[in-house]
Ligand SMILES: [Zn+2]
């Protein structure tokens with residue numbers, strides 16, 4: 001079995017770093033993590049050159065990249081986007097649906113299944129698909145954001161049962177205030193999904209009911225979610241708690257931030273980190289198809305009928321001047337979080353690896369540099385630019 005040793009770098013563990021550490025893998029798995037020691041001559045050495053040796057990133061919320069949106073509904077689009085994200089350090093990915101017709105969402109899930117099957121025969125080509133994030137279409141009407149409003153609706157059991165029955169949905173979003181949300185959450189729970197509430201204007205009481213049905217996560221904190229003032233508009237007085245208070249008060253709730261520097265100012269990233277901690281806060285890209293593409297106009301969602309946005313090379317903009325999700329990979333999020341908050345390197349990397357793995361139930365396979373886990377390993381320079389990626393023990397060709 002082929003052995004690889006990563007040496008001469010700072011090894012990032014979930015709770016500490018090892019200076020001048022070493023990580024060895026054999027076949028697809030990690031077999032040792034510790035201080036550097038002498039190695040047999042037949043081991044392939046990857047020299048981190050004084051940089052960082054970290055676990056591969058895991059992205060819970062991502063729409064596309066390299067010109068492709070997962071909602072395009074073809075295996076080629078799925079593979080293009082997953083290939084682009086792997087170059088940015090994402091080794092495990094949850095392709096994410098948006099609003100659209102039932103046919104478009106079915107096609108998206110099917111294309112992910114076909115792509116995952118094809119990728120299993122082409123190791124180290126693209127980020128590993130760990131499941132689909134069923135995100136749209138069950139958004140609240142007043143919190144649709146940049147998603148196509150025609151493709152939004154309340155959950156319909158005959159519709160979402162088809163999605164769950166394919167066995168690929170691992171993360172399931174529904175706005176808690178929609179009629180039928182409880183039935184949706186129950187089915188998501190039966191399918192062992194991370195259950196999340198997003199694009200929602202729900203009240204504290206609606207969140208509590210959702211929590212009782214198994215909801216444990218809220219999508220992109222502060223974006224397209226309720227606040228005390230928004231609930232006051234909806235329900236008048238007395239003022240009521242919103243999604244924000246519910247997430248901040250409950251130890252069992254996790255959330256995520258889009259740390260691209262355009263969605264949230266540094267103090268909000270710091271606030272989310274301090275309130276929730278690295279074990280309950282995930283970094284997500286929420287990246288659209290404009291990743292690694294020239295500035296210009298693109299469609300968010302399906303290539304034929306998605307909403308138009310403009311990429312200026314920093315972020316996506318909707319025609320009305322609001323944000324239309326990010327255009328950068330997880331490596332950018334990690335660098336920005338490191339620059340902008342008091343989180344340690346271990347904590348920043350944890351938010352992009354072990355925490356999302358734990359929340360989705362895959363932490364026994366990946367998410368940290370631990371013996372027995374898949375050798376999903378990144379080498380980064382000191383500025384946290386990705387220089388080498390290893391997926392399941394296979395080096396990714398540049
Ligand atoms: Zn969103």
Ligand SMILES: [Zn+2]
Nearest residue numbers: 061063286325
């Ligand atoms: Zn999104």
